[in-house]
Amino acid sequence: MHSNLAKPRLLWLQGVTCNGNTHSFLNLHSLEQLLSKFELLYHPSLPALFSLEDLSKCHQKCDILIFEGTYDPMMQRDGISLEKWLQHYSSCARYVIAVGTCASFGGIFKASAPERSSGVLFDADKKSGPLVTIEQKVINLSGCPIHPEWLEYVLMMISAQKEILLDELHRPRELYSNLAHHGCTRNEYFEWKVDAENFGEKEGCLYYTQGCRAPMTHASCNKILWNDVSSKTRVGTPCFGCTESDFPRRDLFSTKTNMSIPVDVPLGVSKRSYLTLAGIAKTFHIKRLEGKLIDYKTVR
Amino acid sequence: MARITKEERKNGIISAALKLFSEKGFYITTIPDIAEKVGMSVGNFYNYFTSKDILAKELLIYISTYLGENIRDINERDISTQEKIYEIVSMYFNMAEEKPEMIEYFLRVYLSNREVFSEGCEGMLCVSPFVTEMMMFFDDGVASSELHDQDFFSAFGLFMGYLGGMVFLFGEKILPQPLEWYKESISQNIYNALKSR
Numbered sequence A: 001m002h003s004n005l006a007k008p009r010l011l012w013l014q015g016v017t018c019n020g021n022t023h024s025f026l027n028l029h030s031l032e033q034l035l036s037k038f039e040l041l042y043h044p045s046l047p048a049l050f051s052l053e054d055l056s057k058c059h060q061k062c063d064i065l066i067f068e069g070t071y072d073p074m075m076q077r078d079g080i081s082l083e084k085w086l087q088h089y090s091s092c093a094r095y096v097i098a099v100g101t102c103a104s105f106g107g108i109f110k111a112s113a114p115e116r117s118s119g120v121l122f123d124a125d126k127k128s129g130p131l132v133t134i135e136q137k138v139i140n141l142s143g144c145p146i147h148p149e150w151l152e153y154v155l156m157m158i159s160a161q162k163e164i165l166l167d168e169l170h171r172p173r174e175l176y177s178n179l180a181h182h183g184c185t186r187n188e189y190f191e192w193k194v195d196a197e198n199f200g201e202k203e204g205c206l207y208y209t210q211g212c213r214a215p216m217t218h219a220s221c222n223k224i225l226w227n228d229v230s231s232k233t234r235v236g237t238p239c240f241g242c243t244e245s246d247f248p249r250r251d252l253f254s255t256k257t258n259m260s261i262p263v264d265v266p267l268g269v270s271k272r273s274y275l276t277l278a279g280i281a282k283t284f285h286i287k288r289l290e291g292k293l294i295d296y297k298t299v300r
Numbered sequence B: 001m002a003r004i005t006k007e008e009r010k011n012g013i014i015s016a017a018l019k020l021f022s023e024k025g026f027y028i029t030t031i032p033d034i035a036e037k038v039g040m041s042v043g044n045f046y047n048y049f050t051s052k053d054i055l056a057k058e059l060l061i062y063i064s065t066y067l068g069e070n071i072r073d074i075n076e077r078d079i080s081t082q083e084k085i086y087e088i089v090s091m092y093f094n095m096a097e098e099k100p101e102m103i104e105y106f107l108r109v110y111l112s113n114r115e116v117f118s119e120g121c122e123g124m125l126c127v128s129p130f131v132t133e134m135m136m137f138f139d140d141g142v143a144s145s146e147l148h149d150q151d152f153f154s155a156f157g158l159f160m161g162y163l164g165g166m167v168f169l170f171g172e173k174i175l176p177q178p179l180e181w182y183k184e185s186i187s188q189n190i191y192n193a194l195k196s197r
Helices: A020-026 A031-035 A082-092 A101-105 A108-112 A132-137 A148-159 A187-191 A271-283 B006-024 B031-038 B042-048 B052-075 B081-098 B100-110 B128-143 B152-171 B179-194
Strands: A009-014 A039-042 A064-068 A095-099 A138-141
Touching: A009 A082, A020 A148, A031 A148, A064 A082, A064 A101, A064 A148, A082 A132, A095 A101, A095 A132, A095 A148, A101 A108, A101 A138, A132 A138, A138 A148, A271 B128, B006 B031, B006 B042, B006 B052, B006 B100, B031 B042, B052 B081, B052 B100, B052 B128, B081 B100, B081 B128, B081 B152, B081 B179, B100 B152, B128 B152, B152 B179
Parallel strands: A009 A039, A009 A064, A064 A095, A095 A138
Antiparallel strands: none
């Protein structure tokens, strides 16, 4: 029986997955407090009320279904097809949370059976997944993997019975209206068009040659920091655009250019405007940004 | 009779200065020469441009904007890259014939008196509208697989250096034929050098 007074019943089900989101979720500092607000029916790595075998009979009901991994209808869990698992538990759930880019859009594991695999609601950016008839229930948390606090946010909002505003790809706007670029510690280098000369350096922008997708990627990675302290771009790895529906791309460590001109420019900026600004910014040589920051002497 | 607006006056100065600078040279031309040509007092001239150096920079921006707008018009047409090359060559040569002072200024004043432009016109600052449109042209050409991918300045130098050289020869009256005569072959040469392999 479900009522507002009872704890929502939570089920974590896996499709084709590397367990990345499962492991990421285990890093949540407030995991215990969060889970105390829910009745955990099943989770692949946490103590729960039922085993997978118990649930495969499809006699139980859940309020929140968390689905991790690419949806392949032919894949079986405990002898039951994912199609049947998803059909049964999504029909009784109030919310279906697709965690990770595989569950949201197909992601990396779509390659295992591309003709039949997808996310639960989207196949890349096309709304043609198995839950299309109950799309209003679906919340996509894309990312490879997701940040555990993103899932915490969604679960707390559900627990508090607050409305979660979604974007056109069913991602919570609160988390995905930012770009990964926002809050990047290299932004001054981006403004003045100063490249990172070598991989892993603290100085320089990763957008021009190293393939950074942060100016085109909806994610709050530089706002809600990873392990509370860092992000890919902060440590010198380009953003791979893993929260977007076209992930994964090829050549993640190199920027695609046409005659030295970036093919993709920052989101919402026309290429003509970008090239005008970039050309002018490159004209100026900012001494402080050209060498190692630690070597720069303020008083000369 | 309609009163001449301040903008029209300013354009008159630009036009006169372009002609004088390209004919007589930047240093020999004086502000009184320019004021006299447009029929205004030297004092009034300073209401429009506070120095000869500032005028020189404004002229460069004026030419760059003119070229940029014309190339943008070509870039936005629904035609192949090969056709765009012909249109850009054609536009540039027409400009050299109809407004020779603009190209002359670029070649003989801007490129020959870099010290005048060393502050305020560094890098792309005064030529941005023109260079940006050439970037748009090359980007579209590679994106549509009509041009091969290479360094921007290698391609830019090949295209614009070639045109500048031809216009220089034309200005020196060395070319045996009018510029019009060379449009087709030069466009073909540029396309052959840049096209996909």
